[in-house]
Amino acid sequence: MLALELRGLCKAFGGLQVASDVHLGLVTGARHALIGPNGAGKSTLVGLVSGAISPDSGQVLSFGRDLTHASLQGRVKMGLVRSFQITSLFPKLSVLENVQLAVNENTGVANRLWQSMQSLREQRERCLEILAELEIYEQADLPVENLSYGKQRLVEIAIVLALKPRVLLLDEPAAGIPSNETKLLLSALHKLPAEMAILMIEHDMKLVREFCADVTVLVSGKVLASGNAQEVMNSATVRDVYLGRSGHDRFTGVKDHA
């Protein structure tokens, strides 16, 4: 059974077809990259899958369950979770509180009016575990707005992890991170549970090469190619349409920056 399955998703904004007949399947434990030029409809697709945008036609399924008409919250409860391209955190709250919010929702204690946060030991420990794993334990008491951008991305991932996703949509996790902090991110990504199915939008070809086994190329809302990363990246059409010479070199590792 597929962890995430998109069946013929279509969406048009006015006359602009941003997704047309998109099919995609992710098995359990998949590491799948979604790439494509600007305006290809990658973010729209994440919106369609996460429930922020409803499709004109087609279906979104997760482990055989049809989530096409499920609410944002409903999808999160089913284990379909997204991260944000532009860091979307709770800036004035501490790192710990940011993660606590997610853990409280996930463990169903967030509705309790008459219990102190201190007494939720189990939840607190889970938060600290996540922070330790992502190496932001030291910053637990700092307001998120005081962290570097790279560290903020790690908090974003910590929140997402706290929701125990079975399917994770990572929307450009490396966007805006200075190059000296990408290592932190990559090691965090490698620590994600192996059974989690991950769909990652990313422009950084180096990151895609190191992290993803499969690639789907999206152009003008259509799937241009999909499959094993090496094969897709080496295919002539993909090189012509999207990667160009320099992009291909970056993927194969000839050059890191072009």
Place this chain on the structure above:
Amino acid sequence: MEQNKLTFWRDRVGVIWWFMALACYFFFPDYRAFGASVLVMTLFALSFGLALGFAGIISLGHAMYFGIGAYVAGRLALAGWQEPISVVLISGSVTGVLAIGIGFVILRLSGLPLLMVTMGLSVIVFEAANKATSITGGDDGLSGISFEPVLGIFKWSLDGNVQFLYTLVWLAVVFLIARRLVASPYGLSMAGIRENPLRMKLLGAPVLRRLVIMYALCASLAGIAGALLTQITAFVGLQVLSLETSVDVLVMVVLGGAFSLYGALMGAPVYLIVKYVTQQWNPFYWMLVIGVLLMGVTFFLKGGIAAFLSRIFQNRHTG
């Protein structure tokens, strides 16, 4: 660690506050009746501060619940139900239930639109109360109200002894409840909704429902404050429903500091005492003093009086 230190200093501010409130009772016996009304407004401000500071619900219509609570208590007393504590609880329940209905409609909005809608609603309620003279007494208000002694023992007195201590106990109880709420997972989720509602939705939180429950709790506390006002003044006038009352409570909370429970506790007495003293000094120019005070606090005391005090205490501690 840092968090523990902060709560510790906040608590010290609290100890001083409650000590001073009691000191006022003993050192200013002539002002006990005035003091009781200040405590009622402090409770009202606390209910508004919870909505504004913790849930981010901005409103210019909070007096609606305060006023309805006051009228419910007045009508109950005139109908013969004069046991004071149950009257307060009934008034609070009525406004709470009312706010659940209203909240589900208006809390889909936020920011300025919400401000406008709450203001519009409270103006309508005010006008309705003005016209419905058979229920509210219109311009004349409800008079001839009396209540049984508190717990059947403490008789309401002309000098305001019982009134002062009775409202102080109510304020303390409500304050402890509020503090507990803020420190709960629910309280944290309110902070989350205030900071980033969309993200809260994507964490799986039922944002509207959470807001409505918080709003209803705050409205219920406002209703309690209104009922207490009826009990200590033995009168209900249209003023309790007025836009001016909503503005007053907003000013008190901003003056004290919206992001701390002590904000309401600082802001309401400072505002009312300054208002009282300057009105005595000069009945024509007192607004000038209030205006300067507001501007001064906004410009120089970021986060209001409460934040200023906790900074002072922290500096003394570290320095």
